[in-house]
Structure formats: structure tokens, C-alpha cells
Amino acid sequence: MGWAWLILLLATYPWLLGADLASDVLASSSVVFFVTGTCLIAPCRRLKRWQAILFAACLGFLFEARRPIPDGALALSLVGFSIFLTANRQLLRKTPNILRAAAIVNGGACLIWFVSAAYASPSSSEGMVWQFGLQVILATLVGAAGLIPIALTQNAVMDRIGVPPAAENP
Amino acid sequence: MDQNRQGARASYVALSVFIALWILAPSAVRRFNREAFVEFQAPALHLVGKSRDLATFWEKKSRSVEEMAAAGRDLARINAALEIKVNALEDLRRENVRLREITRYNVPAEYMSVVARVATRDSSSWWQRIVIRKGRNDGIRPGAPVIFGNTVVGRVTAVHLTTSEVDLVTSPGFRCTGYLEGDEQNHIVLINGVASNSLGTAKARVSVIPRDYSMPAGQAARVFTTGMGGVFPSRLMLGYLDGGTYATQVGNFKESLLIPSRDLYNLQEVSVLVPLHQNPGEALMQGDQFQ
Numbered sequence: 001m002g003w004a005w006l007i008l009l010l011a012t013y014p015w016l017l018g019a020d021l022a023s024d025v026l027a028s029s030s031v032v033f034f035v036t037g038t039c040l041i042a043p044c045r046r047l048k049r050w051q052a053i054l055f056a057a058c059l060g061f062l063f064e065a066r067r068p069i070p071d072g073a074l075a076l077s078l079v080g081f082s083i084f085l086t087a088n089r090q091l092l093r094k095t096p097n098i099l100r101a102a103a104i105v106n107g108g109a110c111l112i113w114f115v116s117a118a119y120a121s122p123s124s125s126e127g128m129v130w131q132f133g134l135q136v137i138l139a140t141l142v143g144a145a146g147l148i149p150i151a152l153t154q155n156a157v158m159d160r161i162g163v164p165p166a167a168e169n170p
Numbered sequence: 171m172d173q174n175r176q177g178a179r180a181s182y183v184a185l186s187v188f189i190a191l192w193i194l195a196p197s198a199v200r201r202f203n204r205e206a207f208v209e210f211q212a213p214a215l216h217l218v219g220k221s222r223d224l225a226t227f228w229e230k231k232s233r234s235v236e237e238m239a240a241a242g243r244d245l246a247r248i249n250a251a252l253e254i255k256v257n258a259l260e261d262l263r264r265e266n267v268r269l270r271e272i273t274r275y276n277v278p279a280e281y282m283s284v285v286a287r288v289a290t291r292d293s294s295s296w297w298q299r300i301v302i303r304k305g306r307n308d309g310i311r312p313g314a315p316v317i318f319g320n321t322v323v324g325r326v327t328a329v330h331l332t333t334s335e336v337d338l339v340t341s342p343g344f345r346c347t348g349y350l351e352g353d354e355q356n357h358i359v360l361i362n363g364v365a366s367n368s369l370g371t372a373k374a375r376v377s378v379i380p381r382d383y384s385m386p387a388g389q390a391a392r393v394f395t396t397g398m399g400g401v402f403p404s405r406l407m408l409g410y411l412d413g414g415t416y417a418t419q420v421g422n423f424k425e426s427l428l429i430p431s432r433d434l435y436n437l438q439e440v441s442v443l444v445p446l447h448q449n450p451g452e453a454l455m456q457g458d459q460f461q
Binding site: 021027058072122128 | 189343
């Protein structure tokens with residue numbers, strides 16, 4: 001189904017909005033609740049590569065749209081992640097591996113937006129190591145913890161729209 | 171398997187080509203893309219904001235009649251006091267206009283006030299922003315000052331059809347000039363947001379404080395806008411100086427931190443002061459909306 005990626009994006013959007021609301025609650029601590037990378041894992045197991053790429057690009061652009069991050073920095077990085085994941089689907093077969101992948105992708109994507117936002121910021125980066133570490137640790141934990149509910153939602157939607165299940169021997 | 175590897179390799183090549191094209195593409199393409207994704211999210215943000223309003227409405231509706239009557243009585247008293255103040259201010263305004271006409275003094279920038287509800291707040295080390303539920307359709311323009319009462323909240327940095335993004339006073343992109351309370355010579359100081367690196371309250375930096383400036387005893391010094399530059403009206407409050415002042419590395423001036431006078435992350439509603447006539451700074455902002 002050609003539009004599966006778009007339907008999946010619409011189904012994933014409430015999770016992104018929920019993360020934005022959590023960021024709203026955490027606003028006074030200058031920490032962003034980031035789940036964009038986690039949302040990429042389940043679709044990369046089942047969608048075709050081109051669909052996963054479009055899905056990843058839209059996820060990235062949705063995060064970048066309202067934030068002063070250089071255009072495309074996160075979106076194109078997520079596209080890179082999606083190509084890697086769809087080329088190595090055998091890495092996403094067992095649950096512990098999937099959890100590890102979610103933590104790595106979410107942490108990596110967080111690292112990318114943090115560094116690219118620092119590049120675009122007019123302010124200096126003195127004393128940022130602590131905040132940077134905190135943000136990446138939070139993203140990694142959220143990536144692992146948020147995977148199950150997000151993946152359950154996404155898998156339910158993919159089952160509903162007739163996306164074939166993940167192959168045992170990709 | 172080989173086909174999969176080849177496909178992946180081709181995808182990496184295509185991605186590299188796309189990145190090159192993306193970098194070389196005119197900024198209008200990137201801006202259009204950003205706008206499209208912002209507008210996609212705008213209805214959801216409106217829905218979130220309106221749900222919050224609805225929750226507040228029902229919470230207030232559940233209060234007892236006695237409580238509401240008491241609140242109404244208090245409001246009536248406050249209104250009566252404010253009415254007297256408004257009359258006094260109207261007299262002062264007339265006097266001000268008359269004196270300006272006599273001295274042929276430049277008329278300060280005039281503003282149209284647009285009240286907007288806050289949809290979401292978003293902050294990280296590199297930005298501290300709120301999104302408000304008013305945009306281009308309501309006459310908001312980039313660069314317009316955003317206030318709450320007589321307190322500066324920030325400045326509009328990006329305007330979309332029905333939403334706008336506001337950089338808070340503590341955001342690294344924020345800059346303005348100010349006067350310090352207790353400085354009789356009215357030296358101008360600079361205020362700019364700093365990248366936040368703690369879990370505490372976000373602060374801004376106040377620099378170019380004269381060496382001979384001493385803070386008023388027993389209270390935190392307030393910082394006001396100067397009105398210069400035509401962005402913010404004068405004498406709006408930016409916040410308080412945090413603790414003492416300290417000498418800069420060069421030593422010619424002192425610096426301090428600014429604590430916003432309100433908790434900027436708890437605001438539900440703000441006023442956007444849209445200048446009736448476009449000023450030069452605003453025109454520059456329009457070419458820099460991605461910030």
C-alpha cells in the first residue's frame with residue numbers, strides 16, 4: 001500500500017504531540033522530551049525502504065518545523081538512520097535488539113539536533129556538557145521506555161492497513 | 171541479500187545527492203517546506219490550547235456560588251479603583267500630547283495590542299520559546315514585542331497563519347537595551363539571553379553595567395526597557411538583577427544576570443504589541459524568520 005507511510009505518520013503524530021506536551025511541562029528545566037527517533041524503529045521493520053525514508057524525513061521535519069534547528073539537519077539524518085535500519089532488518093528481529101536500536105537511534109538523533117542547534121545559535125556553548133549529557137541520557141531512556149507503546153500503536157495501524165509483517169529471514 | 175545491499179547503497183548515494191541539492195536549493199524552498207510542516211501541526215496546537223481552556227472553564231464552573239460572588243465583589247472593587255486611574259492617565263496623556271505639540275517632539279511608535287493565548291512552551295539549551303494562538307491572520311508581524319501587563323515576555327520571531335513563535339527574554343536569540351533602577355545617569359545596559367545549562371530558572375545576561383553603579387540597598391534592582399530602537403516601548407519591566415554585579419574580564423564594565431519578573435513558563439495569555447507602522451528592524455526580521 002503506497003500511502004501506508006502517510007497513514008502511519010498520522011497515527012504516530014499523537015505520540016509526537018504528547019512528547020511536545022511533556023516538553024511543555026518540562027519547559028522550566030530546559031529539557032526536551034524527544035521521541036522522534038523511537039518512532040522510526042517499528043516502521044523500519046515492516047515498511048518498504050522508500051516508504052520508511054519518506055516517513056523518516058517527515059518525522060524529522062515535524063520536529064524541526066517549530067524549532068531553530070538548521071533546515072533538514074535532523075530530517076536527513078533520520079533518513080540516513082532509516083536506510084541503515086531497512087538494510088539491516090536482521091538486527092531488528094529480537095526485542096532486546098529492538099530496544100537497543102531505539103535507544104541508539106533516539107540518542108543519536110538527539111545528539112544531532114543538539115549539535116546542529118548549537119551551530120545555529122547566536123550564543124556560546126560554554127558549560128554545555130552537563131546539559132548536553134542530560135539531554136542525551138533522557139533521550140536514550142525515553143527511546144527505550146517509549147518504544148513498546150509506540151511500536152504497539154504503529155504495528156496495530158500497519159496490521160489494519162495491510163502492511164506485511166516483518167520477515168523472519170529478511 | 172545482495173539486492174538489499176545494492177538497494178541500500180543506491181539509497182545512500184541518492185541521500186548524498188539530495189543533501190547536496192538541499193544545501194544548494196534557494197532558501198525559499200526550505201522556508202516553504204518549514205511552513206508546510208508548521209501549518210500541518212497548527213490545528214493540533216489549537217486543539218491542545220482550546221482543550222486546556224475548556225478544562226479551566228469546567229474547573230471554574232465547578233466552584234460554589236459564594237466563591238464566585240466573592241470574586242465578583244473583589245473584581246468590582248478593583249474595577250472602581252482602576253477607573254479612577256484610567257481617568258488620571260487620560261489627563262496625563264492629553265497633557266503629554268499638548269507638550270509634544272508645543273516642543274515638536276517625535277511621536278513615539280504606536281502599537282495595536284493583540285491578546286493571544288499560549289498554546290505550548292518549548293525550551294532547551296538553545297531556545298526558549300512559547301507558541302501563541304494568533305498569527306498572520308490576526309495581524310501579528312515578526313519582531314513585535316510581547317508583554318504581560320507591564321512586563322516584557324519576549325519578541326515574536328516567526329509568524330505563521332494562525333500561530334506565532336515567541337522568543338522569551340531568556341532565549342539566546344533575544345537582545346535589547348535597558349536602564350537600571352537606581353542609576354541616576356541612565357546609562358544604557360545590554361540584555362541578552364544566555365544558553366541555559368542548568369535545571370534552574372532560565373536567566374538573561376545584563377552587560378555593560380557602569381563600574382560606578384551601585385544597586386539600591388535592600389532590594390533587587392529592576393531593569394526597564396529604554397524605548398530606543400523602536401521595538402519595545404520605554405519603561406517596560408524586563409526583570410530584576412540577580413544578586414550582585416561582577417567585573418568582566420576586561421574590567422571596564424560589570425555584568426550581572428537578569429531574573430525575569432514573572433515565571434515565563436506559567437503564562438496563559440500574553441499581549442502582542444504590533445507596531446502600527448513597520449519599523450526598519452522589523453523589515454530586517456522578515457528576512458530572518460528561520461531563527
